[in-house]
Amino acid sequence: MDTTRLIGGRFRVKDRPVSGAMGDVWPAEDTKLGRTVALKFLARRRLRQQGAPTEFTDWTVKRFGREGVAMARVSHAHVAQIYDTGEHEGELYIVMEYIQGRSLAGHLKEGPTLTLERTVRWTREICEGLDAAHQRDVLHHDIKPDNIMITNEGDVKIVDFGLASLADVTQSHTGVGTALYKAPERWSGSLGSVRSDLYSVGCVLYEMLTGRPPFGGPQDDPMTVGRMHQDDTPAPPSAHRPGVPDQLDVIVRILLEKDPGDRPRSAEAVALVMSDIQHVLGAEDKVVESGRGHLPEALNGSTRHSERIEVLDRRIFELQLRFGPYDQKVIEARMEHADLTGRSGDARGAAALFNRLGRDCQDFFGPYDTQALNAFEEVARWIARSEGGNRSGTGTLS
Template sequence: MPEPGAHVGDARRYELLRHRDSGAMGDVWEAFDNNLDRLVAVKFPLHRPRGINPNREREAADRALFDREALTMAQVSSPYVATIHDRHMGAEPFLVMELVEGRPLSRLLGETPLPLERTCRWSSQIAEGLGAAHEVGVVHRDIKPGNILITDDRSDVRIIDFGLARFADATASYSGAGTPLYTSPEQCRMEAGDRRSDLYSLGCVMYEMVTGWTPFGDRSSDPGALARAHQERLPVSPRVQVAGVPEPLDRLIMSLLAKSPDERPQNAQAVIHAVREVERAPVMPEESPSRDHRSVRGAASPHVNTGFVTRIRETERRARKLRIRYGHSHPEAIAARMELAELTGRSGDALGAAQLYDGLGQDCRRWFGPHDRRTLDAFEGIARWIEGATE
């Protein structure tokens, strides 16, 4: 692995500052571009172990494939895909990309569903990024929360590792296509897959957004069992898992998770259109869904009033900036989080408001104690919006 302070590229253009991440696709470094005076991300792909008798022909084929993928990735133009700035094909090939300051979506997912506004916004942005790639013939083949960054400044999506899956598939360090929790049935059969495979993986991510769980298994599950589940089992409907998931959103997710690619939405634009229909759909009363072995959370049918979307995004952005500037426990940061929860509830997503208040209440209890006014205010907000969700 390179060392901090090393220079790479022609005329020592890029100075490596610090190692940022390692994964199945390679190593990412934060670097400084001396030509353009800006911070960038430099990604070194993983290499096949050379061994005693390296296969020179295979190494040459790998490098040619990496170069071809880099050129293809550079054609993807979308605000929701990390931009490729440069490529270097010397003794140590690497890509130079936009440095995205943010957190992977995987850190924001857990057993608590996301508020509906975030689910709709981020799902639509992921679909837009995929659509831009698909238009130029690039299939990601490893869409998962870890490859979706949420930016710190605007709370928008950036998809990373576009096109590198096909390069990584050719290396001995990478086994199989995609990540088992999010892999399409056809990829589980070791078929190449196409843009509809990406949409299946998006369906898995959306399922996790609205329920807190992946469609099948968890990170401790056997990969072979997960592959069989993707090919043979039908996932439990999100509306059965969690009360209040809008019927149009449930229908979209289940269609994305169809076993046959022909039965899924055929392109990303269809997904974007369907998400917008979810946002515009009227709130309809519904019966409580049946319970399975997991608890059903909430009872309202959440709906995003589009008049609130801009205000929610602005408040979310302001809360994030205040936390970065003053710290998480600063009064202004806490007040902004309370405002965000209120706006979420007023937009029609009472369950989402209760979840945001719950997170704030847990934080305030840890920072200030269980009897502090800020803790009690947050928990009062949970009760108020839960009561509104069940009326």
């Protein structure tokens, strides 16, 4: 390709390209706006030489153009911005934000295992970027460490939205990089969905936590890896890395569910959960019992109650991740959790939990929602019990 003349009448190539399976990325100067951009070319000739299907026709060209138009509408801090699309000497290209940094794959190769704080923060940012794209009905189709850039400031930028949707058209299902992170349903021929992207996030999170993908490795036969995705269940991350919080084991398990309907409903839901965990972890890579962080210290009920509360706490966590905070199953589980907290001896804790539930129901369903009113009745009941216990000198709270 002749790079001595301006590409698209305005872009001047500045350096050598970085080559990938789908094409080359050239740093270039935008002579019109005076900024550095990245020009990513879709190498049609090379793909055909490598055995890509000959059906790469006008339909795929139009699809590529539509993807560029869609992504141009997505403006988010954790998504590499697409500025324009074009064609030069018969090769399609997109004009992208130039990112100074390196890929997550590069970070994973240098070892040792990433800190928990960094893992949780980057997973949150990946999901925030994905959610912004999903809100525009744009799927990525190829979330993997190579397509997640980490800037020199330590922030996530998801790349390759403009090309990833073409991967299944221009490549077979046997690409190793894709095989390690591809959802089970996509091995059966499905084009994928929001929850397919989230499965890939689960694979990436697993690798950040353990240093290895959940199934196979780059040296393994891709079709064998595909059967693993469809049939096998990986060991929890904590089995490979002692000290991984229980909540992260749960998140990984739900993200890697075989049935898409059993995975989280949205990238936003995962981002919110990761944000909560990030607050608990703080800036240190340490073991925390984050699954019970909101329970009051005064809780000193029986062992049976404590175990049931812990089970309910995990159950609520899973239901919220799958169905959202206001699903009926979540509300019923929160009711049971608050009531059991009171019966364990923590009346004030029960009142606080019911009060929070009542306010949440009012915010979502309206001020006269029956569930909210029932929750507030429980608040009064448990407050009365708490005050009665303190007056009689038999209460368990200080």
